[in-house]
Amino acid sequence: xxxxxxxxxxxxxxxxxxxxxxxxxxxxxxxxxxxxxxxxxxxxxxxxxxxxxxxxxxxxxxxxxxxxxxxxxxxxxxxxxxxxxxxxxxxxxxxxxxxxxxxxxxxxxxxxxxxxxxxxxxxxxxxxxxxxxxxxxxxxxxxxxxxxxxxxxxxxxxxxxxxxxxxxxxxxxxxxxxxxxxxxxxxxxxxxxxxxxxxxxxxxxxxxxxxxxxxxxxxxxxxxxxxxxxxxxxxxxxxxxxxxxxxxxxxxxxxxxxxxxxxxxxxxxxxxxxxxxxxxxxxxxxxxxxxxxxxxxxxxxxxxxxxxxxxxxxxxxxxxxxxxxxxxxxxxxxxxxxxxxxxxxxxxxxxxxxxxxxxxxxxxxxxxxxxxxxxxxxxxxxxxxxxxxxxxxxxxxxxxxxxxxxxxxxxxxxxxxxxxxxxx
Amino acid sequence: xxxxxxxxxxxxxxxxxxxxxxxxxxxxxxxxxxxxxxxxxxxxxxxxxxxxxxxxxxxxxxxxxxxxxxxxxxxxxxxxxxxxxxxxxxxxxxxxxxxxxxxxxxxxxxxxxxxxxxxxxxxxxxxxxxxxxxxxxxxxxxxxxxxxxxxxxxxxxxxxxxxxxxxxxxxxxxxxxxxxxxxxxxxxxxxxxxxxxxxxxxxxxxxxxxxxxxxxxxxxxxxxxxxxxxxxxxxxxxxxxxxxxxxxxxxxxxxxxxxxxxxxxxxxxxxxxxxxxxxxxxxxxxxxxxxxxxxxxxxxxxxxxxx
Numbered sequence: 001x002x003x004x005x006x007x008x009x010x011x012x013x014x015x016x017x018x019x020x021x022x023x024x025x026x027x028x029x030x031x032x033x034x035x036x037x038x039x040x041x042x043x044x045x046x047x048x049x050x051x052x053x054x055x056x057x058x059x060x061x062x063x064x065x066x067x068x069x070x071x072x073x074x075x076x077x078x079x080x081x082x083x084x085x086x087x088x089x090x091x092x093x094x095x096x097x098x099x100x101x102x103x104x105x106x107x108x109x110x111x112x113x114x115x116x117x118x119x120x121x122x123x124x125x126x127x128x129x130x131x132x133x134x135x136x137x138x139x140x141x142x143x144x145x146x147x148x149x150x151x152x153x154x155x156x157x158x159x160x161x162x163x164x165x166x167x168x169x170x171x172x173x174x175x176x177x178x179x180x181x182x183x184x185x186x187x188x189x190x191x192x193x194x195x196x197x198x199x200x201x202x203x204x205x206x207x208x209x210x211x212x213x214x215x216x217x218x219x220x221x222x223x224x225x226x227x228x229x230x231x232x233x234x235x236x237x238x239x240x241x242x243x244x245x246x247x248x249x250x251x252x253x254x255x256x257x258x259x260x261x262x263x264x265x266x267x268x269x270x271x272x273x274x275x276x277x278x279x280x281x282x283x284x285x286x287x288x289x290x291x292x293x294x295x296x297x298x299x300x301x302x303x304x305x306x307x308x309x310x311x312x313x314x315x316x317x318x319x320x321x322x323x324x325x326x327x328x329x330x331x332x333x334x335x336x337x338x339x340x341x342x343x344x345x346x347x348x349x350x351x352x353x354x355x356x357x358x359x360x361x362x363x364x365x366x367x368x369x370x371x372x373x374x375x376x377x378x379x380x381x382x383x384x385x386x387x388x389x390x391x392x393x394x395x396x397x398x399x400x401x402x403x404x405x406x407x408x409x410x411x412x413x414x415x416x417x418x419x420x421x422x423x424x
Numbered sequence: 425x426x427x428x429x430x431x432x433x434x435x436x437x438x439x440x441x442x443x444x445x446x447x448x449x450x451x452x453x454x455x456x457x458x459x460x461x462x463x464x465x466x467x468x469x470x471x472x473x474x475x476x477x478x479x480x481x482x483x484x485x486x487x488x489x490x491x492x493x494x495x496x497x498x499x500x501x502x503x504x505x506x507x508x509x510x511x512x513x514x515x516x517x518x519x520x521x522x523x524x525x526x527x528x529x530x531x532x533x534x535x536x537x538x539x540x541x542x543x544x545x546x547x548x549x550x551x552x553x554x555x556x557x558x559x560x561x562x563x564x565x566x567x568x569x570x571x572x573x574x575x576x577x578x579x580x581x582x583x584x585x586x587x588x589x590x591x592x593x594x595x596x597x598x599x600x601x602x603x604x605x606x607x608x609x610x611x612x613x614x615x616x617x618x619x620x621x622x623x624x625x626x627x628x629x630x631x632x633x634x635x636x637x638x639x640x641x642x643x644x645x646x647x648x649x650x651x652x653x654x655x656x657x658x659x660x661x662x663x664x665x666x667x668x669x670x671x672x673x674x675x676x677x678x679x680x681x682x683x684x685x686x687x688x689x690x691x692x693x694x695x696x697x698x699x700x701x702x703x704x705x706x707x708x709x710x711x712x713x714x715x716x717x718x719x720x721x722x723x724x725x726x727x728x729x730x731x
Contacts, residue, residue, distance in 0.1 A: 153530050153533065216714070225668065225719075228664070228665060229710060232707075233710065235706045236707055348534060349538070384541055388545075392535050395534055395538075
């Protein structure tokens with residue numbers, strides 16, 4: 001058995017990322033073509049939404065057909081195509097690798113987008129889950145800058161998200177929507193989608209401005225006191241919005257235009273991952289690690305700790321704000337109650353589950369916790385026993401998270417895994 | 425002026441919940457240097473255990489097997505629930521904190537948060553979403569002292585919490601166990617080498633903190649007789665704020681800061697609309713911590729802590 005596993009994994013170890021993407025593309029294309037008839041033939045009411053897990057928990061009698069469906073649509077096609085096309089995809093990857101890295105990455109991202117687009121095209125629920133997962137990736141990454149790279153325990157990210165969400169929403173609703181609260185649209189709505197990035201950036205800037213309230217006390221204090229300051233900040237933001245009557249207070253703000261479609265969210269997530277990945281690997285990012293490990297030594301080594309802290313907080317808050325803006329426009333409704341302790345626990349869970357100080361970890365944590373949350377939905381309340389239990393186990397056995405302290409190296413990721421000249 | 429005194433009485437009552445819960449945070453912090461984020465939910469569990477114990481005792485008394493006046497039932501409820509809840513605290517420590525003692529502190533904070541969620545959810549799953557009303561054990565008698573209305577419940581709550589805080593203070597100052605705790609707060613690394621059992625001390629600390637939280641939970645149930653599984657969130661986080669405000673690891677500081685927080689909240693509501701309560705209370709805390717980053721009784725960047 002073990003030998004069999006070893007041979008089968010070594011057979012796939014030479015598949016480049018390009019090969020996996022091709023395989024996944026084939027799988028989702030297959031689902032588009034034969035998904036519905038196959039699901040009906042297997043006795044499933046419709047195409048299983050999240051890899052059959054939801055339906056398995058809902059109706060245990062359908063477990064075999066759900067497993068069969070996942071095997072037929074995902075596992076077998078991906079396995080077969082990647083295995084068969086191993087030399088071809090490696091050659092293609094090598095070809096791309098010789099051209100500038102930008103082109104290679106662009107091709108990979110285009111493929112990834114195509115896969116996600118087709119996967120989410122099956123139904124609206126998948127689309128919503130996908131968008132929220134992408135937004136969760138952004139928030140987790142931005143929190144990882146503070147909690148992982150800088151080593152502070154910041155609890156303020158729901159507050160930053162709220163500021164971003166309200167900043168962006170007020171901008172779009174005032175300018176482009178005929179609203180009972182703010183009156184008629186000032187600019188023609190056709191202009192809107194082009195102004196949407198401006199709205200998001202504005203939301204991010206509002207969040208950054210708010211982050212000053214946490215960043216300035218962080219000069220004098222660390223650890224627990226900073227945690228409580230950031231926590232107080234979160235409560236203040238929530239309470240402030242609840243008391244602002246011009247954004248309808250606790251009833252929430254609705255009517256955001258529907259501009260946060262999948263391409264937009266995907267693009268912003270990619271930009272966010274790219275910029276944060278560059279940020280944490282540049283001199284400033286290394287200064288964050290220095291501040292975390294020993295602030296005094298860092299100061300002695302000419303790191304400007306104040307500047308580092310303030311930049312890290314503003315930068316992190318900016319991305320949390322952008323994510324908040326997207327969140328508001330995906331749902332078309334925000335209320336201050338969303339950005340409370342519950343959200344905080346969720347985001348912290350994502351960061352610490354995935355792993356500190358690592359872009360990989362943030363992505364893995366965000367994707368797994370948000371998918372887990374959706375998959376376990378049929379269990380209703382017991383979901384909130386299983387997820388925390390899982391997290392406790394992760395903390396006990398890997399206290400810094402699953403994939404901590406690992407850098408995202410794009411070159412390594414896209415390079416061919418097999419030299420095309422020395423084929424088998 | 426009577427209006428002011430009336431609010432003073434209310435603030436004393438409200439502050440005593442914060443104070444009792446904050447002491448638990450502070451004691452654990454002084455030894456382990458980490459905050460037990462599940463403490464607010466232990467408070468909630470304590471209130472539920474108190475509900476169970478008092479219901480059982482009332483049933484016992486009404487069946488005629490034992491003759492007990494209501495005040496005795498209340499005293500027994502408080503004592504029994506403190507005893508039972510201390511085991512909850514010890515289990516939480518054993519499951520969530522002991523395996524992580526050498527891990528980064530943030531990881532322990534996450535386990536604490538998650539244990540809190542598990543406690544809430546299990547209570548919800550076991551007892552359902554309906555709100556449970558705490559049995560009223562003592563009749564409310566209202567005294568009119570110069571226009572200020574004082575109920576016997578309020579007097580009892582403030583007295584019991586002050587009594588417990590005082591007892592804890594004496595325990596920490598006078599007994600051998602208390603001395604071991606103070607020593608451990610002073611130097612976590614060396615004291616176990618002197619023959620003080622670390623695991624036992626930590627367990628005892630959790631037990632005492634949880635027992636106090638249970639007492640607070642029952643008093644809360646006496647004052648506001650509706651229990652729900654999420655009641656620990658509100659009190660717990662605010663008491664956590666009070667514990668930090670008092671200075672980490674200082675029992676006296678935590679008690680005072682708990683009362684101070686109660687006063688702040690009540691007096692904010694007295695002057696401003698009540699929706700502004702959290703906003704102003706937290707803004708004051710933010711200001712205090714910005715200008716005095718180590719709280720009232722804490723010491724900045726120091727291993728030496730008071731208990």
